[in-house]
Amino acid sequence: HKLRQALRSRAIKLWEPPYTSPDSGSALDAASMQSLAESLSQNLRLCPSACAAALENLRQQTLDNAESLAHFRATQEATLKVRLPRGQNPQLLRIRCSLQSTGYQFKSLIVARAPQLSMAGVSLICNGRVLEDALSLGNQGVQHNNSLMLLVRATTDDVQNLRASADDADALREAETEAGLLAGEEDDGLGSAGGGSAALHVTNQRGEKINLPREHRKALYYAMILGEKGKAALRSNQHGRALVLLLAADEAFNRVDRSLLDRVDNHALLQLDTVWCYLCLGRLDELGDAWDRLGLAERALVKAYGEQLERVEAVKGTSAGGERIHLLRLHLLKAMCCFYSNRLEEAATEARLASAELDKLAVDDAGLSSLMGMGFSLLESRLALRHCANDTQAAINWIVARRERQRTQAAERKLQRRLGYLDDGETRVSAASCLRLTEMGYLESHAHEALVLTRNSIDAALTLLQDDQDRLQTLADQRYNSRLQLVLDTATSSGIASADAQRLSSKLYRLIGAKLEALSRRQQRDPTGNHSLKAQQLLIGCIDELLEDEQQQKQTSEASDASPSSAAASSSVPSSLASWTTTDSDEGEAATALAAKIRRVEQEKEAAEAASPDAAALREASQRQRKALDKLRDEVGDQDEEAYLDSDLQEERRQLDRLLAMLDN
Incomplete structure (x- = not known):
């Protein structure tokens, strides 16, 4: 960058005499090139030999670009530069091909030139986009003389790593499938199919759920799943894999309504992670895309947080300690990009801003040890000290208030599942108002009916609770009987055994009674809808989970008392046999009785599914949803809701110190 700017300022053209022969294109006057190198090295404080080598490299690049442009105009064969990761040989490939070639065909040309690579073990990135194998290069925005980034996940002799990483395309398709399954769980805002807490949802900065239009939900879930998987790879220092996932997540975010993204900070933070990957991979040729992403992130963070984080403080009611981490990273990344773009004054300014943010986020070690000694976790101790400017007593109060707030939110979410909707079937009964009324000593069922009658007016509901409890009790009894x-x-229409439904009816009532009631009302208003099918899927998922839990509890209980042989036999008993145990000591008779019982249960199941053909399909769909959620949890892990605000900042400090040292030099 320094050399290019110096050459432009002096209007020096290395491809013309006296530096280049107009006929052969070779160096014309070695003395002139050496003199230029010595002059520039003194002004720029560079090594003369390194400066001379860089000038020759720039001269040759210019000639190559001119020749490839002439070739492209004559044959329509584009020249594309592919930069391989550090440690690969060769480091740079110049490959000619038609822009009508597919991504797969272009990969085959790369592997032919670098046989140590594997077709399934590489990904190509151009202009911030992961190239797809099936589409042509031109349709994916690739142009003549573009530089492409090659990410190597495995080589031909790295079979174990190749199998472990698999193909990124498979990972993206898998994430899209998971998104479709999980998006279906919250259809119409009714929560998860299994009746537990919602599997995946978006919240605002208050922790409140954002209800999304159906057409945006899958795209947003797809983006968020890929983003979480990308961050998991980033935490493991798998920067290449992380970059592929983050870029795919960015494309998915771009399919979501912009007004929705302005309400959350996910997309902005994704840009910071992407630029971090660029720099960790040493991809300085992506600086242009990095600047675009940092600009987008800065604008989005200002919208989400406010110019001085005032919006965060107003929303959360506390100082914005944790959110400063994102401002630190933003300034640090801008400083690094400025430095590599030879904008040294701007780099120094951004580095000072990053240093100031780092000082504000510094945590007192004594205070941290004190809080952890009281039994608080590392995460909440560090967050508290940052929020409270290292005031230990204030941090204790902050943690206590945070835990109480989390308990209240969890209680509201649990209560909301029981309350359901007002009579219009669309507006939710206010869980917060119901909690306030129950804290005053009123029955939950009475408070529920009072809020329904008054459409969530807590004052009017309080009057009803004081004056007309008999009426509220009658309404509560009617609602209980109706939901049950x-x-x-x-259960009957879903092919569920009546004995199981009766035995689990009280649990089912608490978990999904309100949801079934809402679906029933929607079915009455819209007989052409598939609300009854959703109700069946909801109940099947819930009852399957309850039966699995029962079976696991029974196996655990029996394993503690039974002999090894009997424990092994009981572990294979299906959930529908959970209440059956043999009292016969004769193993042959016990085995015969067990086989007969299994046959009867299977016959009952077949008869029920024959009476309700959709039951098997619904059960399979519910199981796929649960498996998708479990797989996602295994991959990205269950984290505290504010875990993304926590960091020891050691890597950020190391990078900032390194940058400051380079600026000093």
Whole structure:
């Protein structure tokens, strides 16, 4: 960058005499080139020999670009530069091909030139986009003389790593499938199919759920799943894999309504992670894309947080300690990009801003040890000290208030599942208002009916609770009987054994009674909808989970008392046999009785599914949803809701110190 700017300022053209022969293109006057190198090295404080080598490299690049442009105009064969990761040989490939070639065909040309690579073990990135194998290069925005980034996940002799990483395309397709399954779980805002807490949802900065239009939900879930997987790879220092996932997540975010993204900071933070990957991989040729992403991130963070983080403080009611981490990273990344773009004054300014943010985020070691000694976790101790400017007593109060707030939010979410909707079937009964009324000593069922009658007016509900409790009790009894009957009717239509439905009816009532009630009302208003099918899927998922839990509890209990042989036999008993145990000591008779019982249960199951053909398909769909959620949890891990705000900042400090040292030099 320094040499290019110096050459432009002096209007020096290395491809013309006296530096280059107009006929042969070779160096014309070695003395002139040496003199230029010595002059520039003194002004720029560079090594003369290194400066001379760099000038010759720039001269040759210019000639190559001119020749490839002439070739492209004559044959329509583009020249594309492919930069391989550090440690690969060769470091740079110049490959000619038609822009109508597919991504797969272009990969084959690369592997032919670098046989140590594997077709399934590489990904190509151009202009911030992961190239797809099936599409042509031109349709993916590739142009003549573009530089492409090659990410190597495995080589031909790295079979174990190749199998472990698999193909990124498979990973992206898998994430899209998971997104579709998980998006279906919250269809119409009814929560998860299994009746537990919602599997995946978006919240604002208050922790409140954002209800999304159906057409945006899958795209947003796909983006968030890929983003979480990308961050998991980033935490493991798999920068190449992380970059592929983050770029795919960015494309998915771009399919979501912009007004929705302005309400959360996910997309902005994704840009910071992407630029971090660029720099960790040493991809300085992506600086242009990095600048675009940093600009987008800065604008989005200002919208989400406010110019001085005032919006965060207003929303959360506390100082914005944790969110400063993102401002630190933003300034640090801008400083690094400025430095590599030879904008040294701007780099120094951004580095000072990053240093100031780092000082504000510094945590007192004594205070941290004190809080952890009181039994608080590392995460909440560090967050608290940052929020409270290292005031230990204030940090204790902050942690206590945070835990109380989390308990209240969890109680509201749990209560919301029981309360359901007002009579319009669309507006939720206010869980916060119901909690306030129950804290005053009123029954939950009475408070529920009062809020329904008054459409969530807590003052009017309080008057009803004081003056007309008999009426509220009557309404509560009617709602209980109605929901319980809905549970049993839906179980019958779903092919669920009546004994299981009766035995689990109280649990089913608490978990999904409100959801079944809402679906029933929607079915009455819209008979052409598939609300009854959703109700069946909801109940099947819930009852399967309850039966699995029962079976696991029974196996655990029996394993503690039974002999090894009997424990092994009981472990294979299906959940529908959970209440059956043999009292016969004769193993042959016990085995015969068990086989007969299994045959009867299988016959009952086949008869129920024959009466309700959709039951098997619904059960399979519910199981796929649960498996997708479990797989996602295994891959990205269950984290505290504010874990993304926590960091020891050691890597950021190391990079900032390194940058400051380079600026000093």
